[in-house]
Structures are given as structure tokens and as C-alpha cells.
Amino acid sequence: MKKRIVALLMAFALVLGLAACGGGGSGATDVTGTTWALSGGSQGSTKVSKADLEAVFGGEMTYTFEKDGKLILALAGVEVEGTWSQDGDKVSMDVQGDTGTMTVKGSTLTIEQDGITVEFTKK
Numbered sequence: 001m002k003k004r005i006v007a008l009l010m011a012f013a014l015v016l017g018l019a020a021c022g023g024g025g026s027g028a029t030d031v032t033g034t035t036w037a038l039s040g041g042s043q044g045s046t047k048v049s050k051a052d053l054e055a056v057f058g059g060e061m062t063y064t065f066e067k068d069g070k071l072i073l074a075l076a077g078v079e080v081e082g083t084w085s086q087d088g089d090k091v092s093m094d095v096q097g098d099t100g101t102m103t104v105k106g107s108t109l110t111i112e113q114d115g116i117t118v119e120f121t122k123k
Helices: 002-018 050-057
Strands: 034-043 046-049 061-065 070-075 078-087 090-095 098-105 108-113 116-122
Touching (some): 034 050, 046 050, 061 116
Antiparallel strands (some): 034 046, 034 061, 034 116, 061 070, 070 078, 078 090, 090 098, 108 116
């Protein structure tokens, strides 16, 4: 179990650099002016709790989507700025040149990459 958690966390670190999105959809939750906090993750059928992820990263992780397209990624008390845009249920982000894709459904924001899923819940 411990090896799977370590593998998930290593992969999660890679996913952070890819966290952004582009795409379409209708009736999606608008993320404008909202903050989303890390709520857990999984690799295949292995679940990893929010507490386990926060213990590894040294604290809470959040994404804040400001109205002017400014994104704030906060991890363990350190904030990094980037930009974001939304097209339907896809949220595209660029943080210091790293881009990626997230999907929003209701109160859940999800990053999926290579069998790894990381979820955030709307605060």
C-alpha cells in the first residue's frame, strides 16, 4: 500500500505541471470566483485520502479562479500565479508555462492523467 501511495504522489507531482484544460460541454459549473481544495485521489482502485496527500505536501492545496482570468495555486502555504479559461466542463490553466486539463462537474474538479485521478472540492 505504501508503495502505491508513493507512486501516486510522484505521479501527482507530474500532474500538477499538467493541470489545465480545454474542451467543451454544456451546463457545466462556472468556476469564476471560486476556490477548490484538494479532497483526495486514486491510482486505479487504490484510494488516497486528503490527509495522506496533505501530509506529503506539507499542507492544504487549493486552486482559486479569479474573475479576471488569474489563477492562484496554493500548496503548503506557497502561492503561484497563473491564468485560466473555461469552455464548458473543461478548465484550461497555465502556471508558469505548464499547462493541463481539469474537468468540473458540480462541486468536483478533477485532474486525470495516466490512470491517476486527483480531486478537488469547491470550498
